[in-house]
Amino acid sequence: MGLMTVKQYKDSLKDGRVVYYEGEKVADVTTHDSLKVCVDTAAVDYQMAEMEQFRDLAVVTNPQTKEPISRYYYTPKNSEDLLKRHELMVAATRFGSGVIPFSHDIGADAMNAVIITANMMGNKEYIKRAEKYHTLLQQKDLSVACAMSDVKGDRVLRPSSPKQGHADYYVHVVDRNDKGIVVRGAKAHITAAAYCNEILVIPCRNMEEADKDYAVAFAIPANTKGVIQVCHPVEHNRSSLDFPIDFPIRTHTDSLIIFDDVFVPWERVFLCGEWKFALPLVYNFAYLHRHTAASYRIPSAEGLVGAAVAMAEYNGIKDVPHIREEITELVIYCNTLKSLARASCIDFATHGGIPIPNPVLTNMAKYHFATNFHNSLKLVQDVAGGLLVTAPTYKDFQNPDIGEYIKKYLGGKAGVSAEARLRMFQLLRRMMQVYNEVVAVHAEGSFQAQRQMIYFESLKDMADYKKMVEFAAGITHQ
Numbered sequence: 001m002g003l004m005t006v007k008q009y010k011d012s013l014k015d016g017r018v019v020y021y022e023g024e025k026v027a028d029v030t031t032h033d034s035l036k037v038c039v040d041t042a043a044v045d046y047q048m049a050e051m052e053q054f055r056d057l058a059v060v061t062n063p064q065t066k067e068p069i070s071r072y073y074y075t076p077k078n079s080e081d082l083l084k085r086h087e088l089m090v091a092a093t094r095f096g097s098g099v100i101p102f103s104h105d106i107g108a109d110a111m112n113a114v115i116i117t118a119n120m121m122g123n124k125e126y127i128k129r130a131e132k133y134h135t136l137l138q139q140k141d142l143s144v145a146c147a148m149s150d151v152k153g154d155r156v157l158r159p160s161s162p163k164q165g166h167a168d169y170y171v172h173v174v175d176r177n178d179k180g181i182v183v184r185g186a187k188a189h190i191t192a193a194a195y196c197n198e199i200l201v202i203p204c205r206n207m208e209e210a211d212k213d214y215a216v217a218f219a220i221p222a223n224t225k226g227v228i229q230v231c232h233p234v235e236h237n238r239s240s241l242d243f244p245i246d247f248p249i250r251t252h253t254d255s256l257i258i259f260d261d262v263f264v265p266w267e268r269v270f271l272c273g274e275w276k277f278a279l280p281l282v283y284n285f286a287y288l289h290r291h292t293a294a295s296y297r298i299p300s301a302e303g304l305v306g307a308a309v310a311m312a313e314y315n316g317i318k319d320v321p322h323i324r325e326e327i328t329e330l331v332i333y334c335n336t337l338k339s340l341a342r343a344s345c346i347d348f349a350t351h352g353g354i355p356i357p358n359p360v361l362t363n364m365a366k367y368h369f370a371t372n373f374h375n376s377l378k379l380v381q382d383v384a385g386g387l388l389v390t391a392p393t394y395k396d397f398q399n400p401d402i403g404e405y406i407k408k409y410l411g412g413k414a415g416v417s418a419e420a421r422l423r424m425f426q427l428l429r430r431m432m433q434v435y436n437e438v439v440a441v442h443a444e445g446s447f448q449a450q451r452q453m454i455y456f457e458s459l460k461d462m463a464d465y466k467k468m469v470e471f472a473a474g475i476t477h478q
């Protein structure tokens with residue numbers, strides 16, 4: 001089949017899936033007033049594959065079949081492949097007005113983690129199923145969401161703990177027969193699942209023997225019987241109070257996915273009871289996906305620098321010492337993220353026979369972006385000034401009685417119009433939405449998840465450094 005066109009992708013979503021939005025069942029996600037904006041955002045991946053300008057980045061030749069496939073479904077062989085994938089995600093986010101399409105990247109991360117884990121287990125049946133599924137994605141160019149985050153109930157208790165309010169806070173196997181398994185539970189915050197073809201489900205934590213029914217990974221089409229999605233609302237229109245902008249809004253919704261006794265055939269099951277391998281699967285997904293996160297955050301870090309520079313210039317303060325310092329802080333923030341994201345491709349690790357971005361550097365990149373994001377917003381807010389929240393609207397600007405006053409009094413330094421300043425404030429307000437702040441903190445795992453990985457992945461280095469200083473101190477025994 002090969003690559004899907006934008007039209008084929010959209011047509012493929014008219015499949016009877018069960019999706020709710022603002023309390024109502026959605027007949028067709030591609031025509032729904034709000035969700036069609038999200039569908040268009042996800043379609044950017046398919047659009048880029050059709051564009052001459054991006055073709056070399058977005059499409060590779062399948063080494064086995066010699067057919068064109070999405071780069072996301074090409075298994076990296078070396079650092080150059082990892083860097084190309086990184087560059088594709090940065091380019092897709094820039095082209096998507098600061099939003100990554102999420103139709104291939106997260107699913108590919110989960111699929112690669114499944115393959116790596118199957119290889120680590122040495123389980124021939126799982127390797128065969130994972131490779132077959134990989135081939136299906138390559139050949140049909142399907143979009144895939146990754147459903148990892150369970151709803152969890154009491155976070156401190158184990159999934160199987162009888163103290164949990166009920167047994168279904170983590171997705172688990174409730175029945176099995178010679179054809180497959182039946183699963184029940186719910187996953188939260190699953191980005192783009194409402195408009196992906198497939199949902200790839202993996203566990204979200206370590207498991208013990210008692211939790212073995214919760215150690216389950218599988219893939220299902222999004223229209224599978226018993227799968228119910230509840231989306232959160234998105235801002236899908238520009239307000240009439242805003243200055244018009246001549247390109248589309250890009251945004252995503254994230255689904256609460258309910259698995260109401262869903263049947264999964266064995267050929268689509270990749271983990272079922274091997275509780276010791278739940279954590280390696282989670283970790284390998286996290287290594288890959290945090291690199292995706294670090295990559296798609298680069299344009300937003302660049303945007304913060306650009307907006308601070310623009311506002312400083314508009315307001316005539318670009319050479320003021322403390323403003324320069326604040327812009328310098330933002331440049332350091334942006335370039336540290338870029339360097340860590342690139343370095344993790346160069347200094348890669350190999351897990352289950354597949355090169356993956358360096359786990360320590362990748363987690364540092366995501367952690368750096370997330371822990372410094374709010375501080376970076378604060379710096380831009382300081383540079384921009386209070387009009388960021390008190391500015392009159394586009395409607396005021398257009399009003400013949402007051403518009404001229406606004407043009408006169410809200411201009412910046414000589415030659416900078418009030419409209420330029422008001423437009424930049426408008427953009428900044430969008431960049432600074434609470435949603436983006438929470439995405440920085442929680443999406444791809446909260447702070448502690450990264451600190452934990454950085455610590456455990458650095459144990460060997462730490463032991464070497466200790467030896468080094470003991471040698472320098474002349475300590476030969478303790």
Ligand SMILES: Cc1cc2nc3c(=O)[nH]c(=O)nc-3n(C[C@H](O)[C@H](O)[C@H](O)COP(=O)(O)OP(=O)(O)OC[C@H]3O[C@@H](n4cnc5c(N)ncnc54)[C@H](O)[C@@H]3O)c2cc1C
Pocket residue numbers: 106146147148149151152155156157188189190191192254438439442443444445446447448449
């Ligand atoms: C916009 C957005 C998009 C997302 N997209 C996806 C997606 O596509 N797929 C997906 O699978 N997930 C997705 N996520 C989920 C994301 O990975 C989780 O939000 C994140 O892992 C935190 O989990 P939580 O939201 O349940 O918060 P919680 O787990 O409740 O975390 C809140 C706090 O509790 C702490 N905590 C939790 N459990 C424990 C414990 N046992 N011991 C000690 N401390 C604990 C955490 O460290 C944190 O400080 C998305 C999240 C967001 C916000």
